[in-house]
Amino acid sequence: MMRLEKRATPSRAWSVATPVLAVLLTMIAGGILFAMLGKDPVAAIRTIFWDPLFNPQFAAYSRPQLLVKAGPLILIAIGLSLGFRAGVWNIGAEGQYVVGALTGAAAGLALYPMESRLIFPLMVIAGALGGLLWAMIPAILRTVFRTNEILVSLLLVYVAQALLSSMALGALRNPQGGGFPGSRNLSQWASSANPELIAGTGMHWGVVAAFIAVIFAYILLQRHMLGFSIRLTGQAPRAARFAGVSPRRLVILCFGISGALAGLAGLFEVTGPAGQISLDFAQGYGFTAIIVAFLGRLNPIGILLAGLLMALTYIGGELAQFMLGVPAAAIQAFQGMLLFFLLAVDILTNYRIRWAREAS
Amino acid sequence: MKRRLLLATAAALMALPAASFAQGMDKVKACFIYVGPVGDGGWTYQHDLGRQALAAEYGDRVDATTYQESVPEGADSERVMTQMALSGCNIIFATSFGYMDAVNNVAAKFPNVKFEHATGYRRDHANVSTYDARFYEGRAVTGTMAGLMTKSDKIGYIGSFPIPENIQGINAAYLAAKKVNPDATMSVVWAYTWFDPAKEADAARALIEQGVDVILQHTDSTAPLAEAAKTPGVVGFGQASDMAEFKPSPRVASIIDNWAPYYIERVGALLDGTYEQGATWAGIAGGEVEIGEITDAVPAEVKTKAQEVRDAIAAGTLHPFTGPLKKQDGSDWLAEGETPDDAELAGMNFYVEGITGEIPN
Amino acid sequence: MDIGGINLVTLLATLIVASVPILMAALGEMVVEKSGTLNLGVEGMMIMGAVTGFVVAVTTGNPVLGFLGGAAAGAAMAGLFALLTQVLLANQVASGLALTLFGLGLSSLMGQGWNGIRPPLTGDVPLGPLADIPVLGPILFSHDWMVYLSLILVVAIWWFLRATRAGLILRAVGESHEAAHALGYKVRRIRTGAILFGGAMAGMGGAYVSLVRVPQWTDGITSGAGWIALAIVVFASWKPWRVLMGAWLFGGISVLQLNLQAAGSRIPVEYLTMSPYIITILVLVLISSGRGRAMGAPADLGKTFHASH
Structure with a gap:
């Protein structure tokens, strides 16, 4: 009979070993899936995990792309993780990401075609503010009316998407675009562009911001009073209240930070890799970031690694699709499996498994 | 913007200054990038039928097995097309309007690869052509x-x-x-x-x-x-x-939407060396x-x-x-x-x- | 019965049908949450139900078997979730999201080759002369059996939670798993049962989309209905009758905005598109304002249970 015994503190050894174990298990299960589809499982797994990093033909291009793909995921996930630790559930980062991109782009486009070094910083502020204000809606409804924040933040994603369509077809539409939806290309206007900072590295301001956010969150959680309040509220809400932590203030703060970071991610994406506000701008980064936050165990360093791993499966998955003809759906199922295994083996970190006879 | 839209500009049907590629090719690798799943029963499905018709038409001379479905517009499509070009595709069909900027960006980096963009109107480089249906x-x-x-x-x-x-x-x-x-x-x-x-x-x-x-x-x-x-x-x-x-x-x-005639014609032109940059907007008469x-x-x-x-x-x-x-x-x-x-x-x-x-x- | 060029009778009849998938899924999820578990994978379970139900119905030619197949597929997905969260004690939010991701991918794989087929028809229940009653006939008495089943389930679940011993235990587990455990109830077993039930309901709701509402199979056919179902559960403060109201309200507004367009309304389309979500938020605020703690949410919702003794 198997018994689980909770560890006093999570095992350090296992918290490093479990992700590796999960990836190995996923390779096995995924290999079986690919074999069932009539694809060479070894080739498929190698293409997903090896080729983006080391294939002589692609790697020089794919490696920097990992950062481009992981940047927004990490930036958003860091913000979300603070709230999740404190039991504040912001599920609507996707909406905040979209609104941040919209307000940031609008601030820039209002000044088009002026050339100034101040425009980009202005857009960055507008983007962060946009995300922050959008996140304040569920936060304030929560603190004033006790309205469930999971639900409101989620519903606001749909509203933000409708807003995006409306803006891409209306107010922000490129007047020189011949009536087609979509804004001007922000990455091709020097004042608003968020280009690669060092050629061939994939580093743009959004990736830089993501790294800064990781360091910031790490220090906050380790050293700062707010970090302590967040951790305490998550672990022992009653104790936190006795310690003088205001739950309302915490809700506002957590939503504010995560909204602002999601807004920033949207702004950096629209001025860089995406280039413009288009009907398809919302690609689910805000939802994937929730998964990244959990895969990283709500730990800043963990999130950094989880974001990169997630990006690897995206890019490797693309290679597997067009090189081996693996269907896109199989890659999606494969990512789902990876998450399952990561979550499943997590138990080894927090619990000790004992094999004991019923009597003992 | 999910796929298509329109092509355009007054020059749409005018012959463009042709960067012609007189030399024919023995074998062409044609690659496709789709905005939806091939099982959507509509837009992407029809493009994929075109791809299959292309493969059937030329047999061993054309490798048209490479495609990628459900590629979001924006940064993802640019990466996918770059990786396709790196993997040796000779001609890439990008089948959604929203790929427009990405097509032109990638085309600048790979002058020897031909890019065909459905429903777009920008042809910034000699190796970009556009096509659409009325x-x-x-x-x-x-x-x-x-x-x-x-x-x-x-x-x-x-x-x-x-x-x-x-x-x-x-x-x-x-x-x-x-x-x-x-x-x-x-x-x-x-x-x-x-x-x-x-x-x-x-x-x-x-x-x-x-x-x-x-x-x-x-x-x-x-x-x-x-x-x-x-x-x-x-x-x-x-x-x-x-x-x-x-x-x-x-x-x-x-x-x-029948894209097969266009795909067969374009890849055929690449095979026999008559390929030229173009902007096609065909309708009932052209079979599209x-x-x-x-x-x-x-x-x-x-x-x-x-x-x-x-x-x-x-x-x-x-x-x-x-x-x-x-x-x-x-x-x-x-x-x-x-x-x-x-x-x-x-x-x-x-x-x-x-x-x-x-x-x- | 015309208002602004829209016929109320047909509108009501339509919204009753349109809201069946979200009603089924939301009812199931409500039971799951009542037991103290939050499963965010409703969308993944629904779409697996949609594809499996479709395949089974087409293969056997029998829509009833299709719905059962959908329920089984939803329950199987839920079983995966139960394994993760109840046995392996994984985080529920992340597991639910993973379930959705996995379900969307797997359903698309399973559905390859099933596009463009018409499933066998799920006919209306012949209620004879009842269907001919003016106004009430079209609204209430001219639907297929799944509509009636979903309504019966509203009553049954209400009765189960309120009046049966099993329902009481289920609620007790959701309110305080420690206390329930101390009283000797098998917390994990009860929760697993609730999760499986929720999965079966979501699967049936999904099958309704692919067999009746749309009826066909295409990738991503549920298009977010699972998320709406989750919203409705909270919206309903975990009460079956309010789940029904929520599903009708949401279904009604979604249908109404298209009707308004078709009737030539001058309200801009983008605002109409947003309206179901904004109105849901507003109603939610109205319900939650001036109330006590958490509007009837089970106290232990989303918390992992581990029996330490």
């Missing part, structure tokens, strides 16, 4: 049938997004219907999606409840037809693909827009009339937009006998006179 020609045929077949004189149109391609379709269908049935009116519902079966079904339902008995759709799922099937006497048309499973009624005919089988649920005289319209458009004797025509606000658009040029068509952003409602903006 869907509105098909709408004129189905619009004629709608005008003749409606008993309530109410025709419904499920639009996807208020973009020129949809507006051309609405105007063309309305004018054609009006020509054969002066009492016909048209209600437009914007679904704000290219593909959302449940929402499309609801949109069809809403139209039927308004007394509409002929539904034209610009969205890609068969849901509106399935909804129409629930109410006797309501008919509709296949969109993008034939949607043959709803024959003979409610699907009484269809507008099929096909009218699917008109079923027996359609009265014989309606069928004859529809075939006449189709053949006249194919022969070039009939243009769906022929003056005198006025815009919705009553201002003059086309004088007697006048037809719009391609630039004007491509940017169409107004309803013609007689359609009620506003284009969302």
Whole structure:
């Protein structure tokens, strides 16, 4: 009979070993899936995990792309993780990401075609503010009316998407675009562009911001009073209240930070890799970031690694699709499996498994 | 923006300064990038049929096995195309309007790879060509049938997004219907999606409840037809693909996007060394827009009339937009006998006179 | 019965049908949450139900078997979730999201080759003369059996939670798993049962989309209905009757906005598109304002249970 015994503190050894174990298990299960589809499982797994990093033909291009793909995921996930630790559930980062991109782009486009070094910083502020204000809606409804924040933040994603369509077809539409939806290309206007900072590295301001956010969150959680309040509220809400932590203030703060970071991610994406506000701008980064936050165990360093791993499966998955003809759906199922295994083996970190006879 | 839209610019059909590639090739690797899943039964499905036809046409000489589905527009598409170019593709077909900037960015980096962009209008580099289909020609045929077949004189149109391609379709269908049935009116519902079966079904339902008995759709799922099937006497048309499973009624005919002739021609040109940069906007005459089988649920005289319209458009004797025509606000658009040029068509952003409602903006 | 060019009778009849998938899924999820578990994977379970139900119905030619197949597929997905969260004690939010991701991918794989087929028809229940009653006939008595089943389930679940011993235990587990455990109830077993039930309900709701509402199989056919179902559970403050109201309200507004367009309303389309979500938020605020703690949410919702003794 198997018994689980909770560890006093999570095992350090296992918290490093479990992700590796999960990836190995996923390779096995995924290999079986690919074999069932009539694809060479070894080739498929190698293409997903090896080729983006080391294939002589692609790697020089794919490696920097990992950062481009992981940047927004990490930036958003860091913000979300603070709230999740404190039991504040912001599920609507996707909406905040979209609104941040919209307000940031609008601030820039209002000044088009002026050339100034101040425009980009202005857009960055507008983007962060946009995300922050959008996140304040569920936060304030929560603190004033006790309205469930999971639900409101989620519903606001749909509203933000409708807003995006409306803006891409209306107010922000490129007047020189011949009536087609979509804004001007922000990455091709020097004042608003968020280009690669060092050629061939994939580093743009959004990736830089993501790294800064990781360091910031790490220090906050380790050293700062707010970090302590967040951790305490998550672990022992009653104790936190006795310690003088205001739950309302915490809700506002957590939503504010995560909204602002999601807004920033949207702004950096629209001025860089995406280039413009288009009907398809919302690609689910805000939802994937929730998964990244959990895969990283709500730990800043963990999130950094989880974001990169997630990006690897995206890019490797693309290679597997067009090189081996693996269907896109199989890659999606494969990512789902990876998450399952990561979550499943997590138990080894927090619990000790004992094999004991019923009597003992 | 999910896929297509329109091509454009006055230069659309003019021969471009040709960067011709006189040398033929022994073997061509043709790659495809799709915005939806190949199983969408509509837009992407038709492009994939084109790919399969291409593979069948040239056998060993063409490797057309490489494609990638459900690629979001923006940064992802740029990466996918770059990786395709790196993997040795000679020609890449990008089948969605929203890939436009990405196509031109990648094309700059790979001057030896040919890029073919569906429904776009930018050809910044010598190795970028664009292609599109005149869907509105098909709408004129189905619009004629709608005008003749409606008993309530109410025709419904499920639009996807208020973009020129949809507006051309609405105007063309309305004018054609009006020509054969002066009492016909048209209600437009914007679904704000290219593909959302449940929402499309609801949109069809809403139209039927308004007394509409002929539904034209610009969205890609068969849901509106399935909804129409629930109410006797309501008919509709296949969109993008034939949607043959709803024959003979409610699907009484269809507008099929047939990309196979274009793909075969372009890759063939690459093989024998006659490939040139181009901007193709073909319609019924070029075989890109096909009218699917008109079923027996359609009265014989309606069928004859529809075939006449189709053949006249194919022969070039009939243009769906022929003056005198006025815009919705009553201002003059086309004088007697006048037809719009391609630039004007491509940017169409107004309803013609007689359609009620506003284009969302 | 016309208002602004819209016929109320047909509108009501339509919204009753349109809201069946979200009603089924939301009812199931409500039971799951009542037991103290939050499963965010409703969308994944629904779409697996949609594809499996479709395949089974087409293969056997029998829509009833299709719905059962859908329920089984939903329950199987839920079983995966139960394994993760109840046995392996994984985080529920992340597991639910993973379930959705996995379900969307797997359903698309399973559905390859099933596009463009018409499933066997699920006919209306013949209620004879009842269907001919003016106004009430079309609204209430001319639907398929799944509509009636979903309504019966509203009553049954209400009765189960309120009046049966099993329902009481289920609620007790959701309110305080420690206390329930101390009283000797098998917390994990009860929760697993609730999760499986929720999965079966979501699967049936999904099958309704592919067999009746749309009826066909295409990738991503449920298009977010699972998320709406989750929203409705909270919206309903975990009460079956309010789940029904929520599903009708949401279904009604979604249908109404298209009807308004078809009737030539002048309200801009983009605002109409947003309206179901904004109105849901507003109603939610109205319900939650001035109330006590958490509007009837089970106290232990989303918390992991581990019996330490």
